[in-house]
Amino acid sequence: MAKQSLIKFLSVALLSGLLAACIDSIGSAQGTNIALKPQGSLNLSGVASSQLAPVGFGDEEYLLLASETKGLVLVSTESAELASLGHGSAERFALHRQPDGGWLIISADESQAALQVFSLALESGGQPKFKLLASQSSPVPIAALCSAAQGSATQLFAIDENGLGHEYRIYAAEGRWGIAEVRSLHFGEQVSSCAIDERREQLLVAQPPLGIWQMNASAERDESRRVFLAGEKLQGEFAGLWLDAKRDLAWLAAGDTLSAHSLEESGKQVFSAALDDLEPVSVVIASGKLAFLEEEAEQIFVADAGALPMATVAKKEEAVTTYSISARAETTPVGSGGDAADDPAIWINPTDAAKSLILGTDKKSGLNIYNLDGELLQSFAVGRVNNVDLRPVNHPHYQAIAAASNRTTPGVSLFGISVKGEVESLGLQTMDLKDPYGLCLYQQGADLFAWLSDKEGGLHLVEIQLAEARGQWQLRRRADLPVESQVEGCVADDERRMLFFGEEDKGVWRLDIAAFLAGEGRPELIAPADGERLVADVEGLDLYLQGDDSFLVVSSQGDNSYALFSRDGSEFVGRFRVVENLDLGVDGSSETDGLAVTSKALGPDYPAGLLVVQDGRNRMPAEAQNFKLISWADIGASLQL
Template sequence: MTRKKILKLCIVAALLDFLIGCGKTTEVTTKHVGILKDPQTLSLQDVASSQLAPLSLGEANYLLLASETRGLVLIGEDGSEIAALDGGSVERFALQARGGGHWLVAAYDEDSGKIQLRGLEPDAQGRPRFQFLGDMAVDAPQAALCFSRQKDRIHLFAIDESGLGREYLLLPRASSWGFSEVRPLYFGEQVSSCAVDNARGKLLVAQPPLGIWRLNADAERDEAREVFVAPDRQGADFGGLWVDAAAGHLWVAAESGVWAYDLRRPLSEPLFSRSLDGVAPVSVAVAGGKLLALEEESNAVLRFAVPLPEPVAEIQAFRGAVSMPHVAARAQTAPVASGGDAADDPAIWVNPRNTEESRILGTDKKRGLNVYDLNGKLLQALPVGRVNNVDLRPLDHARFAALAAASNRTTPGVSLFGITADGEVESLGLREMDLADPYGLCLSRKDGGLFVWMSDKQGDLHLAEIRLGENPLQWQLLPRARQPLAGLVEGCVADDERGQLFYAEEDRGIWRLDIDAFVAGEGQPQLVARVDGDKLVDDIEGMALYLNGDSSYLVVSSQGNNSYALFSRDGSEFVGRFRVDINPELGIDGVSETDGLEVTSAALGADYPQGVLVVQDGRNRLPSAAQNFKLISWTEIADALALQ
C-alpha cells in the first residue's frame, strides 16, 4: 500500500472517529456469541462463486450465484443446477424482483468490461431461464452493485474499485434496456458491497476497514451520509451486505464471522453475531429458516441450522416519501454557468404577438441574468452582477414591451431591464439602495405606477417607486415605505388587481398585506398560512399567482419537503400540493430544493395550453450538472390536483 493511500485511510478513519463519538478509539472488537459448526454443504461444480442470493420463481425456491468461470448460475434448494450462462466472469451482481414472478439481474462481467442486465423468468415449460436485456461498458471494474426501487422505477447503484459510484435510471425498452446516469457518488477505495433498504429509502455501502455508510437513495434528497455500522464491529475485512426486507435486518459477512443489524437503528448492537468454524464468509443470506454462507471463489454453499433473530417489531415505511400527487416537467433550461447554489429565481414574459415566442428570465446569482426560450435554450446572458430575484411587468412604451427588475447583491440595489417586442432583453443599469444585503424582490403596479418591493437579508422589506424617463437609461428609484420583518423573507408576489402583497417568512409562514392601507400608514400584515411541518415545511421560498378568474391560486415553494403548495388566491385556504418527479421519456430529472418560481395562465402553445409553472431546481440530475429551471404544464398540475 502506498504512503498516499495509507495517509488517505488515516484521515478518513479520523473523521469516522469524530462522527461516531469524539475521542472514541477504533479498537477492533469482533467478539461473537457462539461458533457455528457442522454446516450442511451444497457442493457445486466449477462455479467459483463469491456471492449468493435467494429468490423464488413460482412455488420453487432457488439460489443465484455469481461465477468467475460461468457468469451466473442458478441452483435449486438441493444444490442441483437449474440454469447457467456458461460464459463470462462475474464476482458481483444485484437482484431485484420485478413483479409477476420475474426478476432483474445486473452483473459486472470482467471478461467484457460491461454491466449486463438480464431477466430471470420461467420459460414456456416453467423452467427458469436468463434473458439478455441490455448492457453498458464501464471504465473500471465494479466493486459493488445494488438495485433501488423508487416509486415505479428501478435504479441501479454501481461503485467501481476506485470508489467512484454512479446511480443509473434503468429504462425498459423493447430492443435493449437503457442506462441513464442520475448522479455520481464518491466513497474512496476499498468499497466491497452495497445494498438498499427500500422501506426507508437508504443506500448502504460497506467500505472496510472504515465501516458501513448509510445515505439517502433518492437523488432529490440531501445525501445525509452517516455511519450505520462502526469500524470497530467486524474487524478490518468485511462486506457481503444482504438486506432481509421482510425481517428488517441487514446481514454482513466478515472474515471474522456473520452479523445482523436492525435496519432502523444506526450504530446499534448486533441482533446476531456468530463466527463460523474454519470459515471466512464473503457472502451471506437467509433462506428457508437457515443461514447460508459462501467463502471466496467457493464451490460449496454452506447451510447452517441456527436460531435466527426475530423480525423487528415495527417495519416502518420511509417517512420521507409521503404520498402526494406527482407531475413531470415538459422542458428544462440549460444549466447556469456558475456552479454550486447559483440558479435562483425565474420570471415569465408572455409575448402578446406570439405566445410560443415567450421568454423565461432566470437569475444566476453569482453572475447575472439569463434569458431562455420555452424549450430552455439560452438566448442571452447579461453579466450584471449577483442578481438574486427577478420580476417583470408589461409596459406601454415606444421601445419596450415590458420592464424587469432584479435585486443586485454586488452593488446593493435594483438592476432594471427592458424587454423589446421581439423578446430581446437590454440592461438599463442599476440604482443603489441603502440595504446591507438585498435579497427577495417583486414588483407591483398601481394607477400606472411601477413599484418594487425588496427585502434586506439583514433588515426590513422596502418599497420604492421606479420612474422611467424619456431616456430609459435615466430612470429613478424613489424610496416610499418600509415594513419591519421579524424573520428572513425572500419570496414575495403582488396581486395588482386586489392591491395585496404576499411575502414568505421562511420559517414561519405566508403573510398578506393590504398595499394601500400600508402606504397610508394604517395596514399591518396578516399571517394567513403557517409553517406546520405538513402543508408548509420550512424554508418557504418562491411565490407566484396563477390568475384565471375563479380558478386562481397562490403557488408556494415548500422547500423543506420538496413540494409545491396551492392556496386560494387570498392565501387563506389550502387547496393541495404536489411534487415534480422524473420524466424518463424526456430524460428530465425531478425537482428539489426549489428557491424561486413563477407561473402564468397564458396559453403558450400545445405543450402549455393552460399556462406554465417554472421552478428553480436545486439539484439538477440525470446527469448531475449545474442548477437550472424546469417547466411544468399547468394542465398536468390541474389534472393531478383535480382543480376545477
C-alpha cells in the same frame, strides 16, 4: 421445486444447546457471540460463486448465484442448475422484483467489462429464463452493486475498484431499455459491498477497514454521509452487506463473524455469531434459513435461522400525499458554479406565445434569457442579481419591464422587453439597503412598484418611476414593513391588492396592501412551515391565475417539494415533487429557490400554462445549476385540479 421442499431440505435442526444460546444472545443488548456451525450444504459443481440471493416465483423459491464461469446461475433447492447464462464471469449482481412477478438483475461481468441488465422470468412452460435487456461498458472492475425500484425505473449504484461510484437509472421506453447516469460519487478504494434501505431512502456502503457508511440515496438530497458502523467494531475484511427488510436489519459477514444491526437504531448490534471455520462473503436468509458462501465457493452452507432477531417494521406513511411530476425541459446551465441559479420569471410574447421567454438569475453574475426550449439567448453581466420579476407596461419602447434585486451595488437593476422579445439592460438605481435580496413587482394601473427585502431586515415598498425617454427611470421609497427573520420569495396579487411573502423558517404570510398603506393592515401567517405541507425553508412563491382555478404555488425547499394553496392562501390543495424524465434525459429538481408560473397556453407542451423552478442539484449529467420547465397540465392531471 416447491417452497416446502426448500424448507425440508434446509430443516436440519441445530443442537438444542445451540438454539438456547441463540435465544439467549438475542435477548441481550449487544447480541452476545455464539458458536454457529453449518448444518448442511448445497454442492455447486463448476460455479465458483461469491454472491447469492433468494429468488422466488409464487411458492417456488430458488437461489441466484454470480458465477465466475457461467455468468449468472439459478439453482434449485437440490442444487440442480435450472438456468444459467452459460458464459461470462459475473463477480456480483443486484436485483429486485418487478411488478409482473419477474426479476430485474444487473450483473457486473468482468469478461465483458460491462454492466449487463437481465430479466429473469418464467416461460410459458414454467421454466425460468434469463433475457439480456441492456448493456453498458464498465472498464474498471465493479466492487459493489445495489439496486432498488424507483417508480417505473430502477435505481442502481455501481462502485468500482478505484472507489468511484455511479448512480444510474435503468428504464424501459418505447420497447427499449436504457441506462442513464444520474451522478458520480467518490468513496475511495476497498469498497466491498453496498445496499439500499428503501424504507428510509438510505445507501449503505461497506468499506473495510473504515466501516459502513450511510448516506441519502436520493440524488435530489444532500449526501449527508455519516458512519453507520465503525470499522473498529468489526473483524476481518467485512463483506456480504445485506439488508433484511422483513426484520429491518443489516446483516454483515466480517471474518468468521456474522452480525445483525438495527436499521432503525443506527447500526446497534442485535445479533452476533461466530462461524466455525468459515469466512463467508455473502449471506442471505431463505425460507427462515441462513445461507452463506465463502470466496469463489463450490457449495452453499446452510444453518437454522429460527431464532434470528425480529423487529417490528412500521409502515412508513406520508402525512400528506406527495405526487411525482416530470419536467418537460430544462435550461442551459448557468455560467457560474456552486449555488448560482436562483429565481426565474416568465415573459409572455403577446403576438406569438411559443416565442415567450424565461428570465433567470445567476446570482453570482447577472441575468440570463432563455427560450421555451431552454436555450440561452442572452446574458447580462450586471452583478449579483438575486430575484427577478416582471410586469407588462404601457410604454413607447417596452412591452414589459423586469426588475431584479442587485447585491453587488445594493439596489435594483431594470430591464426593458420589447414587443418582439428583445431585452435590454436599463441600468441600476441604488438603495440604502445592506443586502437587497428578495424582490417581486406590484402594479396598480399605470403605477409600478417593487417589494424588496433586505437580507438582514424587513420588506420595503418602492415605486419604479419610468420616463418616456429610453432608459430613464428612478426609484422612490414608499413604505417599510418590519419582519422578524429572512424573507426572499414573494408575489403580489395585483387585482386583489394582496402581498404574499415567505419568511423562510416560519411560513407564508399574507398582507392586505391597501390596509397596510392606510396604517391598518398587519401580516397574517396563513401557511406555517408545519413540516408536512411546508418544510422550511420556504422559498419561491408565485400565483397561477385562471379564474376560479387559481392557486398560490410555494417552494418547500426543506423536502424538495412544491405546495399548492387556494388563491388567497387559506386552503391547502396538494403538493408534488419534480422528478426525472428519463425519456427526455431531464433530471428532477431539488433545493428550489425561486419559481415562476403562468396560466397562459404556451404551445403543445404547455397547453394549460408553465411552471419554471430553479434546480439546486443539476444531474444527468452533473452540471451547474439550471431551471426546469413543468407543464401545468401535468400538475393538474396528477392533483386532479
